[in-house]
Amino acid sequence: MAAGIIDGKAIAQQVRAEVAEEVAAWVQAGNEKPGLATVLVGDDPASAVYVGGKQKASAEVGIEGFDHRLPADTSQDEIARLLGELNDDPRVSGILLQLPTPPQIDGGAMSELIRPEKDVDGLTPISAGLLAKGRPGLRPCTPAGVMELLRRHEVALEGAEAVVVGRSDLVGKPLSALLLAAHATVTICHSRTHDLAEVCRRADVLVAAVGRPRLVQGDWVKEDAVVIDVGINRTDEGLVGDVDFAPAAARARLITPVPGGVGPMTIAMLLRNTLLAARAQAGERA
Ligand code: NAP
Numbered sequence: 001m002a003a004g005i006i007d008g009k010a011i012a013q014q015v016r017a018e019v020a021e022e023v024a025a026w027v028q029a030g031n032e033k034p035g036l037a038t039v040l041v042g043d044d045p046a047s048a049v050y051v052g053g054k055q056k057a058s059a060e061v062g063i064e065g066f067d068h069r070l071p072a073d074t075s076q077d078e079i080a081r082l083l084g085e086l087n088d089d090p091r092v093s094g095i096l097l098q099l100p101t102p103p104q105i106d107g108g109a110m111s112e113l114i115r116p117e118k119d120v121d122g123l124t125p126i127s128a129g130l131l132a133k134g135r136p137g138l139r140p141c142t143p144a145g146v147m148e149l150l151r152r153h154e155v156a157l158e159g160a161e162a163v164v165v166g167r168s169d170l171v172g173k174p175l176s177a178l179l180l181a182a183h184a185t186v187t188i189c190h191s192r193t194h195d196l197a198e199v200c201r202r203a204d205v206l207v208a209a210v211g212r213p214r215l216v217q218g219d220w221v222k223e224d225a226v227v228i229d230v231g232i233n234r235t236d237e238g239l240v241g242d243v244d245f246a247p248a249a250a251r252a253r254l255i256t257p258v259p260g261g262v263g264p265m266t267i268a269m270l271l272r273n274t275l276l277a278a279r280a281q282a283g284e285r286a
Contacts, residue, residue, distance in 0.1 A: 003251075011264075015269070032091065036092075038066070040068070041074050054267060068082060116130070122174070139273070145268065150226070157183060208243050
Protein backbone atom coordinates (compact mmCIF):
# COMPACT_ATOMS: atom_id res chain seq x y z
CA MET A 1 0.00 0.00 0.00
CA ALA A 2 1.29 3.46 -0.88
CA ALA A 3 2.11 5.72 2.07
CA GLY A 4 0.12 8.77 3.06
CA ILE A 5 2.02 11.97 2.32
CA ILE A 6 2.79 14.35 5.17
CA ASP A 7 2.10 17.70 3.56
CA GLY A 8 4.56 20.01 5.31
CA LYS A 9 3.62 22.93 3.12
CA ALA A 10 -0.01 22.77 4.22
CA ILE A 11 0.86 22.17 7.88
CA ALA A 12 3.36 25.04 7.87
CA GLN A 13 0.63 27.25 6.44
CA GLN A 14 -1.72 26.18 9.26
CA VAL A 15 0.94 26.93 11.89
CA ARG A 16 1.55 30.36 10.33
CA ALA A 17 -2.19 31.11 10.30
CA GLU A 18 -2.44 30.07 13.96
CA VAL A 19 0.53 32.25 14.92
CA ALA A 20 -1.07 35.19 13.05
CA GLU A 21 -4.31 34.69 15.02
CA GLU A 22 -2.47 34.40 18.32
CA VAL A 23 -0.36 37.50 17.59
CA ALA A 24 -3.53 39.46 16.77
CA ALA A 25 -5.16 38.32 20.04
CA TRP A 26 -1.97 39.16 21.96
CA VAL A 27 -1.85 42.69 20.55
CA GLN A 28 -5.64 43.08 21.02
CA ALA A 29 -5.09 42.27 24.70
CA GLY A 30 -2.86 45.36 24.98
CA ASN A 31 0.59 43.81 24.48
CA GLU A 32 3.35 45.06 22.22
CA LYS A 33 3.80 43.21 18.92
CA PRO A 34 6.39 40.43 19.17
CA GLY A 35 9.61 41.50 17.42
CA LEU A 36 12.14 39.47 15.45
CA ALA A 37 15.62 40.91 14.89
CA THR A 38 17.71 39.31 12.17
CA VAL A 39 21.39 40.08 11.81
CA LEU A 40 23.04 39.39 8.45
CA VAL A 41 26.75 40.08 8.03
CA GLY A 42 28.07 40.26 4.47
CA ASP A 43 26.40 39.79 1.13
CA ASP A 44 26.08 36.04 0.65
CA PRO A 45 23.10 35.84 -1.75
CA ALA A 46 21.67 32.62 -0.27
CA SER A 47 21.78 34.05 3.27
CA ALA A 48 20.13 37.25 2.03
CA VAL A 49 17.29 35.17 0.55
CA TYR A 50 16.86 33.22 3.84
CA VAL A 51 16.81 36.39 5.94
CA GLY A 52 14.42 38.09 3.50
CA GLY A 53 12.10 35.05 3.73
CA LYS A 54 12.14 35.16 7.53
CA GLN A 55 11.38 38.88 7.64
CA LYS A 56 8.59 38.57 5.06
CA ALA A 57 7.01 35.67 6.95
CA SER A 58 7.23 37.67 10.21
CA ALA A 59 5.47 40.65 8.69
CA GLU A 60 2.71 38.38 7.36
CA VAL A 61 1.84 37.17 10.87
CA GLY A 62 2.09 40.61 12.50
CA ILE A 63 5.56 40.24 14.01
CA GLU A 64 7.63 43.44 13.96
CA GLY A 65 10.82 43.04 11.93
CA PHE A 66 14.23 44.50 12.81
CA ASP A 67 16.34 43.71 9.77
CA HIS A 68 20.03 44.47 10.45
CA ARG A 69 22.36 44.11 7.47
CA LEU A 70 26.03 44.75 8.13
CA PRO A 71 28.94 44.98 5.67
CA ALA A 72 31.18 41.93 5.22
CA ASP A 73 34.11 43.66 6.99
CA THR A 74 32.17 44.36 10.21
CA SER A 75 34.28 43.60 13.26
CA GLN A 76 33.36 41.10 15.93
CA ASP A 77 33.17 43.93 18.49
CA GLU A 78 30.56 45.74 16.40
CA ILE A 79 28.45 42.60 16.13
CA ALA A 80 28.79 41.98 19.86
CA ARG A 81 27.67 45.56 20.51
CA LEU A 82 24.62 45.20 18.26
CA LEU A 83 23.63 41.87 19.84
CA GLY A 84 23.96 43.50 23.28
CA GLU A 85 21.61 46.32 22.20
CA LEU A 86 19.10 43.83 20.82
CA ASN A 87 19.30 41.78 24.04
CA ASP A 88 18.36 44.93 25.99
CA ASP A 89 15.67 46.18 23.58
CA PRO A 90 12.22 45.30 24.93
CA ARG A 91 10.70 45.56 21.42
CA VAL A 92 12.88 42.64 20.30
CA SER A 93 11.50 39.26 21.45
CA GLY A 94 13.79 37.11 19.35
CA ILE A 95 17.26 37.47 17.79
CA LEU A 96 18.71 35.47 14.96
CA LEU A 97 22.29 35.76 13.71
CA GLN A 98 22.30 34.33 10.20
CA LEU A 99 25.09 31.77 9.70
CA PRO A 100 27.56 31.35 8.16
CA THR A 101 29.31 34.61 9.01
CA PRO A 102 32.41 35.97 7.20
CA PRO A 103 35.75 34.38 8.20
CA GLN A 104 36.84 37.10 10.67
CA ILE A 105 33.69 36.46 12.73
CA ASP A 106 33.25 33.49 15.05
CA GLY A 107 29.56 32.92 14.30
CA GLY A 108 29.14 30.31 17.02
CA ALA A 109 30.68 32.53 19.70
CA MET A 110 28.60 35.51 18.56
CA SER A 111 25.37 33.46 18.66
CA GLU A 112 26.19 32.57 22.25
CA LEU A 113 25.87 36.26 23.15
CA ILE A 114 22.14 36.03 22.42
CA ARG A 115 20.21 35.76 25.69
CA PRO A 116 18.54 32.35 26.01
CA GLU A 117 15.08 33.92 26.31
CA LYS A 118 15.63 35.58 22.89
CA ASP A 119 17.34 32.59 21.25
CA VAL A 120 14.54 31.84 18.77
CA ASP A 121 16.85 29.55 16.77
CA GLY A 122 17.21 27.48 19.96
CA LEU A 123 20.80 26.60 19.11
CA THR A 124 22.89 28.20 21.85
CA PRO A 125 24.50 25.91 24.44
CA ILE A 126 22.09 27.11 27.13
CA SER A 127 19.06 26.29 24.96
CA ALA A 128 20.61 22.91 24.12
CA GLY A 129 21.23 22.28 27.83
CA LEU A 130 17.65 23.19 28.76
CA LEU A 131 16.40 20.74 26.12
CA ALA A 132 18.75 18.00 27.31
CA LYS A 133 17.54 18.52 30.89
CA GLY A 134 13.86 18.56 29.82
CA ARG A 135 13.48 22.13 31.09
CA PRO A 136 11.35 24.80 29.38
CA GLY A 137 13.15 26.75 26.69
CA LEU A 138 13.14 27.63 23.02
CA ARG A 139 13.61 24.58 20.80
CA PRO A 140 15.51 24.51 17.47
CA CYS A 141 13.13 25.23 14.60
CA THR A 142 13.67 22.29 12.23
CA PRO A 143 13.46 19.58 14.95
CA ALA A 144 10.44 21.37 16.45
CA GLY A 145 8.92 21.35 12.95
CA VAL A 146 9.41 17.57 12.68
CA MET A 147 7.68 17.09 16.05
CA GLU A 148 4.81 19.27 14.86
CA LEU A 149 4.38 17.13 11.71
CA LEU A 150 4.26 13.99 13.88
CA ARG A 151 1.82 15.60 16.31
CA ARG A 152 -0.57 16.76 13.60
CA HIS A 153 -0.62 13.24 12.16
CA GLU A 154 -1.15 11.81 15.65
CA VAL A 155 1.87 9.53 15.35
CA ALA A 156 2.12 7.59 18.61
CA LEU A 157 5.62 8.11 20.01
CA GLU A 158 5.33 6.68 23.50
CA GLY A 159 7.31 3.45 23.52
CA ALA A 160 7.87 3.61 19.76
CA GLU A 161 11.27 2.79 18.24
CA ALA A 162 12.57 6.02 16.75
CA VAL A 163 15.77 5.95 14.70
CA VAL A 164 17.43 9.25 13.83
CA VAL A 165 20.18 9.11 11.20
CA GLY A 166 22.42 12.15 11.80
CA ARG A 167 23.79 13.65 15.03
CA SER A 168 24.27 17.31 14.14
CA ASP A 169 23.73 20.06 16.72
CA LEU A 170 21.26 21.61 14.26
CA VAL A 171 18.98 18.63 13.64
CA GLY A 172 19.91 15.11 14.77
CA LYS A 173 20.83 15.73 18.42
CA PRO A 174 17.99 18.11 19.33
CA LEU A 175 15.44 16.00 17.46
CA SER A 176 16.62 12.91 19.33
CA ALA A 177 16.16 14.80 22.61
CA LEU A 178 12.63 15.87 21.61
CA LEU A 179 11.69 12.30 20.62
CA LEU A 180 13.10 11.03 23.91
CA ALA A 181 11.09 13.65 25.80
CA ALA A 182 8.03 12.31 23.96
CA HIS A 183 8.89 8.86 25.41
CA ALA A 184 10.13 7.22 22.23
CA THR A 185 12.96 4.69 22.44
CA VAL A 186 15.58 6.60 20.49
CA THR A 187 18.58 5.32 18.54
CA ILE A 188 20.93 7.89 17.03
CA CYS A 189 22.99 6.82 14.01
CA HIS A 190 25.91 8.54 12.28
CA SER A 191 28.73 7.93 9.85
CA ARG A 192 30.38 5.27 12.07
CA THR A 193 27.22 3.25 12.76
CA HIS A 194 27.65 -0.43 11.93
CA ASP A 195 24.97 -1.90 9.68
CA LEU A 196 22.90 1.23 9.33
CA ALA A 197 20.30 -0.59 7.20
CA GLU A 198 19.59 -3.10 9.96
CA VAL A 199 19.22 -0.37 12.61
CA CYS A 200 16.85 1.59 10.34
CA ARG A 201 14.70 -1.53 9.81
CA ARG A 202 13.85 -1.46 13.55
CA ALA A 203 12.28 1.99 13.29
CA ASP A 204 8.60 2.74 13.79
CA VAL A 205 9.63 6.34 13.16
CA LEU A 206 12.64 6.76 10.88
CA VAL A 207 14.22 10.19 10.50
CA ALA A 208 16.98 10.92 7.98
CA ALA A 209 18.99 14.10 8.60
CA VAL A 210 22.22 13.33 6.80
CA GLY A 211 22.69 15.39 3.65
CA ARG A 212 23.37 12.38 1.36
CA PRO A 213 20.96 12.02 -1.59
CA ARG A 214 18.77 8.90 -1.25
CA LEU A 215 21.05 7.26 1.33
CA VAL A 216 18.10 5.54 3.01
CA GLN A 217 16.93 2.75 0.71
CA GLY A 218 13.39 1.48 0.40
CA ASP A 219 14.23 -1.88 1.97
CA TRP A 220 15.63 -0.11 5.07
CA VAL A 221 12.08 0.95 5.88
CA LYS A 222 9.94 -1.27 8.10
CA GLU A 223 6.41 -1.93 6.80
CA ASP A 224 4.04 0.77 8.12
CA ALA A 225 6.84 2.96 9.50
CA VAL A 226 6.60 6.74 9.53
CA VAL A 227 9.46 8.23 7.51
CA ILE A 228 10.64 11.81 7.97
CA ASP A 229 13.17 13.09 5.45
CA VAL A 230 14.98 16.22 6.65
CA GLY A 231 17.58 16.10 3.87
CA ILE A 232 17.76 18.77 1.21
CA ASN A 233 20.25 17.87 -1.51
CA ARG A 234 20.71 19.81 -4.71
CA THR A 235 21.39 17.34 -7.54
CA ASP A 236 21.23 17.42 -11.34
CA GLU A 237 17.69 16.08 -11.02
CA GLY A 238 16.72 18.95 -8.69
CA LEU A 239 16.11 18.81 -4.93
CA VAL A 240 16.13 15.34 -3.43
CA GLY A 241 15.98 14.08 0.12
CA ASP A 242 18.07 11.61 2.09
CA VAL A 243 15.46 8.90 1.48
CA ASP A 244 14.86 7.06 -1.79
CA PHE A 245 11.29 8.27 -1.89
CA ALA A 246 9.35 5.91 -4.19
CA PRO A 247 10.48 2.54 -2.75
CA ALA A 248 10.31 3.93 0.81
CA ALA A 249 6.77 5.21 0.19
CA ALA A 250 5.77 1.74 -1.01
CA ARG A 251 6.49 0.37 2.50
CA ALA A 252 5.85 3.31 4.82
CA ARG A 253 2.53 4.32 6.39
CA LEU A 254 3.37 8.01 6.25
CA ILE A 255 6.25 9.85 4.58
CA THR A 256 7.42 13.42 3.99
CA PRO A 257 8.24 14.46 0.43
CA VAL A 258 11.24 16.63 -0.53
CA PRO A 259 10.53 19.42 -1.22
CA GLY A 260 7.30 20.21 0.61
CA GLY A 261 7.84 18.12 3.75
CA VAL A 262 10.04 19.25 6.63
CA GLY A 263 11.49 22.26 4.77
CA PRO A 264 8.55 24.67 5.07
CA MET A 265 8.19 23.94 8.81
CA THR A 266 11.40 25.70 9.85
CA ILE A 267 10.21 29.27 9.28
CA ALA A 268 6.76 28.45 10.70
CA MET A 269 8.39 27.27 13.94
CA LEU A 270 10.66 30.34 14.02
CA LEU A 271 7.53 32.51 14.01
CA ARG A 272 6.00 30.42 16.76
CA ASN A 273 9.22 30.65 18.81
CA THR A 274 9.16 34.44 18.45
CA LEU A 275 5.62 34.56 19.83
CA LEU A 276 6.53 32.16 22.67
CA ALA A 277 9.56 34.32 23.47
CA ALA A 278 7.42 37.48 23.58
CA ARG A 279 4.94 35.80 25.92
CA ALA A 280 7.66 34.48 28.22
CA GLN A 281 9.37 37.89 28.37
CA ALA A 282 6.07 39.64 29.14
CA GLY A 283 5.53 37.11 31.94
CA GLU A 284 8.99 37.82 33.29
CA ARG A 285 8.42 41.59 33.25
CA ALA A 286 4.98 41.34 34.90
P1 NAP B 1 25.44 17.78 9.07
O1 NAP B 1 25.77 18.76 10.13
O2 NAP B 1 26.34 17.64 7.89
O3 NAP B 1 25.29 16.34 9.77
C1 NAP B 1 25.10 15.20 9.01
C2 NAP B 1 25.04 13.99 9.92
O4 NAP B 1 24.87 12.84 9.09
C3 NAP B 1 26.30 13.76 10.74
O5 NAP B 1 25.96 13.40 12.06
C4 NAP B 1 27.01 12.62 10.02
O6 NAP B 1 27.71 11.73 10.86
C5 NAP B 1 25.84 11.86 9.45
N1 NAP B 1 26.24 11.10 8.25
C6 NAP B 1 26.94 11.54 7.18
N2 NAP B 1 27.12 10.54 6.29
C7 NAP B 1 26.53 9.46 6.81
C8 NAP B 1 26.37 8.12 6.38
N3 NAP B 1 26.85 7.71 5.19
N4 NAP B 1 25.71 7.26 7.18
C9 NAP B 1 25.19 7.67 8.36
N5 NAP B 1 25.30 8.93 8.82
C10 NAP B 1 25.96 9.81 8.06
O7 NAP B 1 23.98 18.04 8.47
P2 NAP B 1 22.68 18.75 9.12
O8 NAP B 1 22.92 20.17 9.29
O9 NAP B 1 22.18 17.91 10.26
O10 NAP B 1 21.67 18.56 7.89
C11 NAP B 1 21.28 17.29 7.42
C12 NAP B 1 20.40 17.47 6.20
O11 NAP B 1 19.23 18.19 6.56
C13 NAP B 1 21.03 18.30 5.07
O12 NAP B 1 20.60 17.79 3.82
C14 NAP B 1 20.47 19.67 5.27
O13 NAP B 1 20.41 20.44 4.07
C15 NAP B 1 19.08 19.34 5.77
N6 NAP B 1 18.47 20.39 6.60
C16 NAP B 1 17.19 20.78 6.31
C17 NAP B 1 16.55 21.75 7.06
C18 NAP B 1 15.17 22.14 6.72
O14 NAP B 1 14.42 21.38 6.19
N7 NAP B 1 14.71 23.32 7.00
C19 NAP B 1 17.21 22.35 8.13
C20 NAP B 1 18.50 21.90 8.45
C21 NAP B 1 19.12 20.92 7.68
P3 NAP B 1 29.05 12.16 11.69
O15 NAP B 1 28.53 12.98 12.84
O16 NAP B 1 29.62 10.86 12.11
O17 NAP B 1 29.89 12.95 10.75
